Amino acid sequence: MxxxxxxxxxxxxxxxxxxxxxxxxxxxxxxxxxxxxxxxxxxxxxxxxxxxxxxxxxxxxxxxxxxxxxxxxxxxxxxxxxxxxxxxxxxxxxxxxxxxxxxxxxxxxxxxxxxxxxxxxxxxxxxxxxxxxxxxxxGFDTAVSIATEAIDRLHTTAESHMRVLVVEVMGRHAGWIALHSGLAGGANVILIPEQRFDTEQVCAWVTSRFRASYAPIVVVAEGAMPRDGDMVLKDETLDSYGHVRLSGVGEWLAKEIEKRTGKEARTTVLGHVQRGGTxxxxxxxxxxxxxxxxxxxxxxxxxxxxxxxxxxxxxxxxxxxxTARLKTVDPKLYEEVGVFFG
Amino acid sequence: MxxxxxxxxxxxxxxxxxxxxxxxxxxxxxxxxxxxxxxxxxxxxxxxxxxxxxxxxxxxxxxxxxxxxxxxxxxxxxxxxxxxxxxxxxxxxxxxxxxxxxxxxxxxxxxxxxxxxxxxxxxxxxxxxxxxxxxxxxGFDTAVSIATEAIDRLHTTAESHMRVLVVEVMGRHAGWIALHSGLAGGANVILIPEQRFDTEQVCAWVTSRFRASYAPIVVVAEGAMPRDGDMVLKDETLDSYGHVRLSGVGEWLAKEIEKRTGKEARTTVLGHVQRGGTxxxxxxxxxxxxxxxxxxxxxxxxxxxxxxxxxxxxxxxxxxxxTARLKTVDPKLYEEVGVFFG
Amino acid sequence: MxxxxxxxxxxxxxxxxxxxxxxxxxxxxxxxxxxxxxxxxxxxxxxxxxxxxxxxxxxxxxxxxxxxxxxxxxxxxxxxxxxxxxxxxxxxxxxxxxxxxxxxxxxxxxxxxxxxxxxxxxxxxxxxxxxxxxxxxxGFDTAVSIATEAIDRLHTTAESHMRVLVVEVMGRHAGWIALHSGLAGGANVILIPEQRFDTEQVCAWVTSRFRASYAPIVVVAEGAMPRDGDMVLKDETLDSYGHVRLSGVGEWLAKEIEKRTGKEARTTVLGHVQRGGTxxxxxxxxxxxxxxxxxxxxxxxxxxxxxxxxxxxxxxxxxxxxTARLKTVDPKLYEEVGVFFG
Amino acid sequence: MxxxxxxxxxxxxxxxxxxxxxxxxxxxxxxxxxxxxxxxxxxxxxxxxxxxxxxxxxxxxxxxxxxxxxxxxxxxxxxxxxxxxxxxxxxxxxxxxxxxxxxxxxxxxxxxxxxxxxxxxxxxxxxxxxxxxxxxxxGFDTAVSIATEAIDRLHTTAESHMRVLVVEVMGRHAGWIALHSGLAGGANVILIPEQRFDTEQVCAWVTSRFRASYAPIVVVAEGAMPRDGDMVLKDETLDSYGHVRLSGVGEWLAKEIEKRTGKEARTTVLGHVQRGGTxxxxxxxxxxxxxxxxxxxxxxxxxxxxxxxxxxxxxxxxxxxxTARLKTVDPKLYEEVGVFFG
Structure with a gap:
């Protein structure tokens, strides 16, 4: 045969x-x-x-x-x-x-x-x-491992400079990579496409983290969207899937956080390294x-x-x-993980 | 409370x-x-x-x-x-x-x-x-990851010198670490405590691997035992659990392989590195x-x-x-993995 | 005291x-x-x-x-x-x-x-x-190691999709990180701030690499600039030093390569992960x-x-x-490494 | 040509x-x-x-x-x-x-x-x-990196159990790997072939480390020898170079430490993993x-x-x-590093 x-x-x-x-x-x-x-x-x-x-x-x-x-x-x-x-x-x-x-x-x-x-x-x-x-x-476990290792590294930079670090990870329709790597990396905020986020709430978590003398890490899936939908779309950007991307949400969010909290914020877009290698x-x-x-x-x-x-x-x-149905993050699981926010 | x-x-x-x-x-x-x-x-x-x-x-x-x-x-x-x-x-x-x-x-x-x-x-x-x-x-996934990385590394030494490398991993009663890391590391033989091994069969796999111009990696759980029970016990050795250990099966096996196949063999006992670290x-x-x-x-x-x-x-x-029953490797699963032996 | x-x-x-x-x-x-x-x-x-x-x-x-x-x-x-x-x-x-x-x-x-x-x-x-x-x-060796590991990973994506991957690494005034990680990562083109690059030459290397049935990796220091100076500046971007950045040279270059060679190109900006962590x-x-x-x-x-x-x-x-003089990459060293371009 | x-x-x-x-x-x-x-x-x-x-x-x-x-x-x-x-x-x-x-x-x-x-x-x-x-x-930097990573991992095991961990690394005639990885890994004692060690002094360092509520890591080159030369040779052991090895100094030392300090001690012999892989x-x-x-x-x-x-x-x-002269560790350098012992 x-x-x-x-x-x-x-x-x-x-x-x-x-x-x-x-x-x-x-x-x-x-x-x-x-x-x-x-x-x-x-x-x-x-x-x-x-x-x-x-x-x-x-x-x-x-x-x-x-x-x-x-x-x-x-x-x-x-x-x-x-x-x-x-x-x-x-x-x-x-x-x-x-x-x-x-x-x-x-x-x-x-x-x-x-x-x-x-x-x-x-x-x-x-x-x-x-x-x-x-x-x-x-492939998922590898991507999560790479993202987690990156978040581990970013903590030290965030804390040395008392800055917010926004890490944009893969996930256009589902927030699994963000959820797992954010949890494993000890992120203070995790944003996923399944649930539109409230930028004010994000800023409140960021501020509360600084109040505890720690610098916050915000992990955001590339498909996450603000509830208060004023995100300016960045045209002509291709996402890691080769499709036109809705936005550069990481960069947008870092700017909003700077504007609203007065704290320095930086973005890292992990991109293709998440899907390559052994x-x-x-x-x-x-x-x-x-x-x-x-x-x-x-x-x-x-x-x-x-x-x-x-x-x-x-x-x-x-x-x-x-293949009929997308497996998205269960709201209950997202809530379970939410205990670590802020 | x-x-x-x-x-x-x-x-x-x-x-x-x-x-x-x-x-x-x-x-x-x-x-x-x-x-x-x-x-x-x-x-x-x-x-x-x-x-x-x-x-x-x-x-x-x-x-x-x-x-x-x-x-x-x-x-x-x-x-x-x-x-x-x-x-x-x-x-x-x-x-x-x-x-x-x-x-x-x-x-x-x-x-x-x-x-x-x-x-x-x-x-x-x-x-x-x-x-x-x-x-x-x-802890298991970490141990398997560390052992797999070690096996990855040992391949190049084995092939540069056309030697057998025997890697002893943790597992006194169950072969899960050996099975997962051996499979993930592309080992040519995996030996587990659940099934006594036939040293002649191991040597046959080793020889067949050399015939294909590749150097074999043998992964052996610390609790594995030969069927042809002439393993000399090494007294006073403590295993990674702090208990007296039955043997240094890796070292014993390397010597048997050298004796029976005429090929150089070396042992690496991974030991405590498997359970430490992040x-x-x-x-x-x-x-x-x-x-x-x-x-x-x-x-x-x-x-x-x-x-x-x-x-x-x-x-x-x-x-x-x-805690009533030990979860050991299912013989069917071991057989499934056996397609990669030799 | x-x-x-x-x-x-x-x-x-x-x-x-x-x-x-x-x-x-x-x-x-x-x-x-x-x-x-x-x-x-x-x-x-x-x-x-x-x-x-x-x-x-x-x-x-x-x-x-x-x-x-x-x-x-x-x-x-x-x-x-x-x-x-x-x-x-x-x-x-x-x-x-x-x-x-x-x-x-x-x-x-x-x-x-x-x-x-x-x-x-x-x-x-x-x-x-x-x-x-x-x-x-x-810090330099750590940054080079992280960048090299990222380039290692990107090779497999580049080759699976036969795409150009442009990797932007740190280095505003000196190309040391680009040079070392590019060489260690087996990049096909390395661009440094010390020497303005000729986009046509870059495209020629890219094309020649594809002709040999391999997908090219282009490593570019964030401070590298094209000789044919038509790079559109991307305003308001801060570089990893917190200064206003001249450009997003990686993104610019990927677009130019796509336009001039007709091949798909993607950018990864490694950013802060290069300076964080153990x-x-x-x-x-x-x-x-x-x-x-x-x-x-x-x-x-x-x-x-x-x-x-x-x-x-x-x-x-x-x-x-x-601190009087910046240590930049010696043109002879850059030329020595140039044997691997294309 | x-x-x-x-x-x-x-x-x-x-x-x-x-x-x-x-x-x-x-x-x-x-x-x-x-x-x-x-x-x-x-x-x-x-x-x-x-x-x-x-x-x-x-x-x-x-x-x-x-x-x-x-x-x-x-x-x-x-x-x-x-x-x-x-x-x-x-x-x-x-x-x-x-x-x-x-x-x-x-x-x-x-x-x-x-x-x-x-x-x-x-x-x-x-x-x-x-x-x-x-x-x-x-090859040296890779070996040192692998050994350092192993030592990093062993710290957590040592401290969780308040045990001594003896790590035997490569180096038959020169202690470079031991010195570099021991320093980078934060070892509390580093023993090299260039200088016979005093087992009593080693035990004193071990004891003083426990007194500060930390568990000691002892890094020993495979060629290191005790001054108080009562080390029992372990015959028929081959070192990582394929030569008959003088001893299993790591195992010997762990037993001596247990005997003399009353503290639990374990050995890990890193072996071939130090020389393999990328x-x-x-x-x-x-x-x-x-x-x-x-x-x-x-x-x-x-x-x-x-x-x-x-x-x-x-x-x-x-x-x-x-090739006329072996490059051994300079006594002054060894003394410089000695500030971290104990």
Missing amino acids: KVGILTGGGDCPGLNAVIRAVVRKGVQEYGYGFVGFRDGWRGPLEGDTVPLDIPAVRGILPRGGTVLGSSRTNPLQHEHGIRRIRENLAKLGVEALITIGGEDTLGVATRLADEYGVPCVGVPKTIDNDLSATDYTF PSAFDRWLATRFGLHAVDCVRNGDFGKMVALRGTDIVRVPIAEA | KVGILTGGGDCPGLNAVIRAVVRKGVQEYGYGFVGFRDGWRGPLEGDTVPLDIPAVRGILPRGGTVLGSSRTNPLQHEHGIRRIRENLAKLGVEALITIGGEDTLGVATRLADEYGVPCVGVPKTIDNDLSATDYTF PSAFDRWLATRFGLHAVDCVRNGDFGKMVALRGTDIVRVPIAEA | KVGILTGGGDCPGLNAVIRAVVRKGVQEYGYGFVGFRDGWRGPLEGDTVPLDIPAVRGILPRGGTVLGSSRTNPLQHEHGIRRIRENLAKLGVEALITIGGEDTLGVATRLADEYGVPCVGVPKTIDNDLSATDYTF PSAFDRWLATRFGLHAVDCVRNGDFGKMVALRGTDIVRVPIAEA | KVGILTGGGDCPGLNAVIRAVVRKGVQEYGYGFVGFRDGWRGPLEGDTVPLDIPAVRGILPRGGTVLGSSRTNPLQHEHGIRRIRENLAKLGVEALITIGGEDTLGVATRLADEYGVPCVGVPKTIDNDLSATDYTF PSAFDRWLATRFGLHAVDCVRNGDFGKMVALRGTDIVRVPIAEA
């Missing part, structure tokens, strides 16, 4: 660990052959492949990014896109497809599976951890297990499914269902 | 995060007062306390170890130990006790609660992750949430319970039940 | 290591008493002090920032500033001053020493490594030795001097001379 | 950076061809080579170890060893040799150059930093500059020389002279 693999969307630490696990188990246990498609859906669309055997996956476990390359190519936006994919798969003798990606990438897989009968297995990938069907996605041990473990279970899905003919983490188990869920 | 806190057993990254969370929430939301007991059960046994208020927990989140100190003092082994504890608690006006510790520490809490009606709440702590009631314990972001998150929920147990009068992680939720389980 | 200590200017990893070494040696070997002044020159100007004895410096070696606080207060800009300092020193019985800082801070020390006979010893501090009298300043082992060593030798200067009555590193030796140079 | 490269002796972070720099500059600027010899002197002895061009050195900068492999093969111990090397070099058309190694490896190069006229250029390599001609060798930014910089200057030596026909660091300059020194 010949199985195709592709990685789509933004890169994410752990992609290579998935690829390696799929190939190792597929070749050794099931005798499969593999075809790597380049740059997400562009690969099968244009028939652009790389050989993928055991030597090809040696040494890639600790490497960030994806040896297959990635892109945001959406075959649904190309004329006869799906037909061309089917033809290319047929030409290459590829009988099943393992697609590693987020909502968009897996959405195409659903269409391929549902409408054209292409046997697909999904592996969830989003650094933002906002897929509802799985407890965690790989995956954390947790992400290597999760990504590897996702890969092992994905190839088992193929083996069992269990298509249209996505692997997911539940507790410490890897389970299978329908792809369509898994 | 006045609440006592103690940390018992081996130190573990995340203990301070628990203490901080308990105190922050307890003082701010519930108006509690806190008393820190020094060095585990020695504190209440001897009435040795430290003041514990919000200033006392400032800045401790990222610090490893425990500001309260720890010990293996077991009041059950002291004459009238339990009675002395009750008297000291009464004298100090302590109405509830939050005990952070492993099997032994929580076992005493169970006795105190069951037999003497002392209201106790437990927070599980074991770097080995071998408590059955919780998906993970804090907790990982994951462990800070988990430990903080355990602390927040432990103080909620006190608030709800829900005693005799231990907080535990299930998926992404913090739940409450009876302490007695939680 | 009573000795005052202050830290001025931007914070820098290693400041606490200097303070600890001064106090440890001064108290233990010479029996000195110490007075810490808060927030740079603001401390002696306003008589704002902190007690500084051995317990006060325990545990501060690995901590970034400065326990004394810092500021950019310049007493020369305050009416009777110098006189007020002399009066406050006299009132406190402070007979000598150890000033840890950059050009500005040490400049004041020179004035104090030369014009008013206040016995001063200087310890050089600049994260930018641009003081001519010393081989290296502490110092590297090298910086702890250097800062500690600076501290030990600074207190020896006091002991020897050798005032008006600054400690400096020459090879592996700590030497003494006149403060005035030391 | 065709140039051979080999790496001999123990592996060391930075070897690949040297190789890459030599090849990049040699090919691009001088049009040289390169031949890589496998496993140190074994390569030219047996004519075992690997192709070495620009694609072969891509991506190796951040990788520890050596892509050429290493060994301790000494051609002087093989019959007609030198003659066979000359014949193999002639057969391959190799006109000059760049040898990267320590005393032993460079010693052979000297013989080859002096007695047989083989044009050799040396690049110093010793993780121990004990070559007299150069301020620093690459080089620090400093080592990448140094190793790269060594490589660039080594190929310049070839270009200038300046043979029999070794590149060396003096301050911030790379200079050339006669190989023979460079």
Whole structure:
């Protein structure tokens, strides 16, 4: 049996660990052959492949990014896109497809599976951890670790100069990275896209922190928005996803804090460093297990499914269902964490 | 209300995060007062306390170890130990006790609660992750991260010299650290206490790895034992828990591999570095949430319970039940990982 | 004898290591008493002090920032500033001053020493490594390490998406951080303030890198400027020194590269994370030795001097001379490194 | 012109950076061809080579170890060893040799150059930093960083349990790693091979540290020896250099401390992790500059020389002279650091 693999969307630490696990188990246990498609859906669309055997996956476990390359190519936006994919798969003798990606990438897989009968297995990938069907996605732990380490470092600068430091982290629609790294980093304010923030309240927390002779760290997700909606949009800025970004909320907030509290404030936008480099041990473990279970899905003919983490188990869920709903931060959890604000 | 806190057993990254969370929430939301007991059960046994208020927990989140100190003092082994504890608690006006510790520490809490009606709440702590009631314990992720980083480093030495490197990691009764760090570090053999290993099989994996022109890394838990039971015990060695250790299995294995395969082999015993230093972001998150929920147990009068992680939720389980059974590595999981051996 | 200590200017990893070494040696070997002044020159100007004895410096070696606080207060800009300092020193019985800082801070020390006979010893501090009298300043190695780690991480993102990544690092007047981290991180282009860059040449290197099937990393010091001077200035931006910044050169360059090469480009501005957090082992060593030798200067009555590193030796140079000339990157060294461009 | 490269002796972070720099500059600027010899002197002895061009050195900068492999093969111990090397070099058309190694490896190069006229250029390599001609060798900073990080971690364990922690680091003949990491890690005692230690004095420091309510960290170089020479040798132990080791001084010392002070003591032997993995930014910089200057030596026909660091300059020194004398820790420097003992 010949199985195709592709990685789509933004890169994410752990992609290579998935690829390696799929190939190792597929070749050794099931005798499969593999075809790597380049740059997400562009690969099968244009028939652009790389050989993928055991030597090809040696040494890639600790490497960030994806040896297959990635892109945001959406075959649904190309004329006869799906037909061309089917033809290319047929030409290459590829009988099943393992697609590693987020909502968009897996959405195409659903269409391929549902409408054209292409046997697909999904592996969830989003650094933002906002897929509802799985407890965690790989890459998230690495991003949180990097952001936490940055916040640890910024504390000393904040305190030496008695300044406010605003740290803008990734998270356009969900505040998971902000919430976890803010908590782990001992931030004094954490702002997430799920709940519009009250700039006055933020300033009150900042002021109360100074009153206790400490300098405040404010962690803000890039998608967070003020309630008192006078944020001036900064046009032409692309976010870390390559989309036009609503604003530079970190910079905006630092200026507002300076204006309203009279304290010096600085912004740091962590940006791409959050998604690059070697995956954390947790992400290597999760990504590897996702890969092992994905190839088992193929083996069992269990298509249209996505692997997911539940507790410490890897389970299978329908792809369509898994990508239907964004997993946002529960207001109760946000409130729980709120005890550390101010 | 006045609440006592103690940390018992081996130190573990995340203990301070628990203490901080308990105190922050307890003082701010519930108006509690806190008393820190020094060095585990020695504190209440001897009435040795430290003041514990919000200033006392400032800045401790990222610090490893425990500001309260720890010990293996077991009041059950002291004459009238339990009675002395009750008297000291009464004298100090302590109405509830939050005990952070492993099997032994929580076992005493169970006795105190069951037999003497002392209201106790437990927070599980074991770097080995071998408590059955919780998906993970804090400290484990840090230990796995440190071990994985060490294995990453050892690969280059192994390959430059075409040597076998045997890495001995913590885990006397359960192989979780070996399994996770071995998988994440791309080890070629992982040996755990749950399953006696066949030295011939290990040597076969080693040899096959060299045949593929790569140098093998063997990760072995300190409690792993050979099936072909001729391991010479190294007397008088203490393990990282302060107990007499069965053997120096890493050193023994390296010598056997040299003898049987003719290849050079070296051992590295990671030792105490696995349990020291700043907790990982994951462990800070988990430990903080355990602390927040432990103080909620006190608030709800829900005693005799231990907080535990299930998926992404913090739940409450009876302490007695939680410590009854060691959580060992499931043979199926070990087999799943075995695809990477050799 | 009573000795005052202050830290001025931007914070820098290693400041606490200097303070600890001064106090440890001064108290233990010479029996000195110490007075810490808060927030740079603001401390002696306003008589704002902190007690500084051995317990006060325990545990501060690995901590970034400065326990004394810092500021950019310049007493020369305050009416009777110098006189007020002399009066406050006299009132406190402070007979000598150890000033840890950059050009500005040490400049004041020179004035104090030369014009008013206040016995001063200087310890050089600049994260930018641009003081001519010393081989290296502490903090620089930490900044380079953090920037290098970030560049390591960005490589995988660049290659997964075949994008240009522009990394803006600190360095307003000197390109040391860019040069060292760019070389260590395997950057394909490094741009420094010492030499205006030719945007066309940068684009040619970028294009040639893509031709070799690799994605380019461009490291640019914040003070670098294009030769073809059409860079649009971004007003109101403060650089990491708290001064108005000439431009957001990283963002500007990424846009130019996109426009001229047709390739996607993204910017990451590392910002404050470069100067915060625990110092590297090298910086702890250097800062500690600076501290030990600074207190020896006091002991020897050798005032008006600054400690400096020459090879592996700590030497003494006149403060005035030391701060007279900026140490910029030698064109020959820049050319030597240029072999890796493109 | 065709140039051979080999790496001999123990592996060391930075070897690949040297190789890459030599090849990049040699090919691009001088049009040289390169031949890589496998496993140190074994390569030219047996004519075992690997192709070495620009694609072969891509991506190796951040990788520890050596892509050429290493060994301790000494051609002087093989019959007609030198003659066979000359014949193999002639057969391959190799006109000059760049040898990267320590005393032993460079010693052979000297013989080859002096007695047989083989044009050799040396690049110093010793993780121990004990070559007299150069301020620093690459690999040393990485080893010190890893050891310092380990010591940082061990502090929390020591203090949580009020135990002595003895950390054994590399350094058979010179105490540089112990001295630098011990100082940077805030150790309370540092023991080096250059000066036999007085166990009673060590115990006095340990006791005094406990008296100040802190737990002591003792850093000991593997080659350190007690003055009161009753150390029981542990036979058959190999040190990290593959030689029979005199003792397990760390373990011995921990037992003595327990016996004499009555305090619990534990040992951690850092071992191979000190020499593996990605080089620090400093080592990448140094190793790269060594490589660039080594190929310049070839270009200038300046043979029999070794590149060396003096301050911030790379200079050339006669190989023979460079390896004649071990660079040990100056007693004055050791005394300077001694202010932190106890």
